[in-house]
């Protein structure tokens with residue numbers, strides 16, 4: 001747990017997935033990235049899928065950032081991506097804090113790629129049957145530009161968006177849209193950073209204030225290995241923009257002492273940075 005004002009923060013591993021190592025590291029050769037990754041015989045690297053849980057006990061606000069792959073998978077898809085999703089991970093983490101899923105007040109959707117937010121919806125009755133919102137009482141924060149893109153993706157990235165994960169959100173009336181490049185704070189203790197390199201209008205929450213802040217890096221810096229400026233994903237729609245956004249994020253980390261929280265690192269929830277913008281190094285891992 002990491003304490004900011006007013007939130008307690010926890011990085012919860014809700015499952016794992018394996019994605020092609022070449023796709024995860026773009027033009028970086030395998031001889032470099034296979035030294036720092038768990039690679040299987042199909043060239044796929046192991047990634048955790050993490051939910052950042054933020055709890056403000058005074059205001060009874062319980063925020064989930066991303067919800068993992070969820071359970072709505074065919075046997076063939078599970079096999080292709082080696083999807084392991086633990087439906088009890090988030091309830092168990094909340095339970096350890098004396099909370100339940102019914103207490104979730106807000107869900108932050110960084111973006112709608114299936115490995116980040118398949119867990120927003122679920123098949124409650126029978127596999128392949130009716131899809132329902134998993135947190136129907138929570139406000140679901142998403143950037144409007146990203147919502148529009150996810151509903152009309154490009155040829156390059158359309159395989160990353162599964163409409164079964166999010167189509168019912170609009171019908172359920174749970175969406176709260178964030179607008180513009182510099183959106184205002186949604187509530188006390190949170191501000192937004194918006195990026196466009198990985199996918200249009202990815203939404204990154206920054207929790208806390210002063211010198212105790214945590215920025216959820218989303219898929220701009222998915223793992224500790226991606227801290228190197230040039231190590232960007234082939235999935236990115238604008239990789240040069242991703243590099244500029246990494247520089248902007250690292251500057252914030254240095255100037256404000258902000259902790260960087262990863263969505264996919266298999267071992268580490270977050271880090272504090274040292275070094276320079278061009279050559280960031282980890283000064284310490286942060287137990288989240």
Ligand SMILES: [Zn+2]
Pocket residue numbers: 111113116198199219
């Ligand atoms: Zn993504």
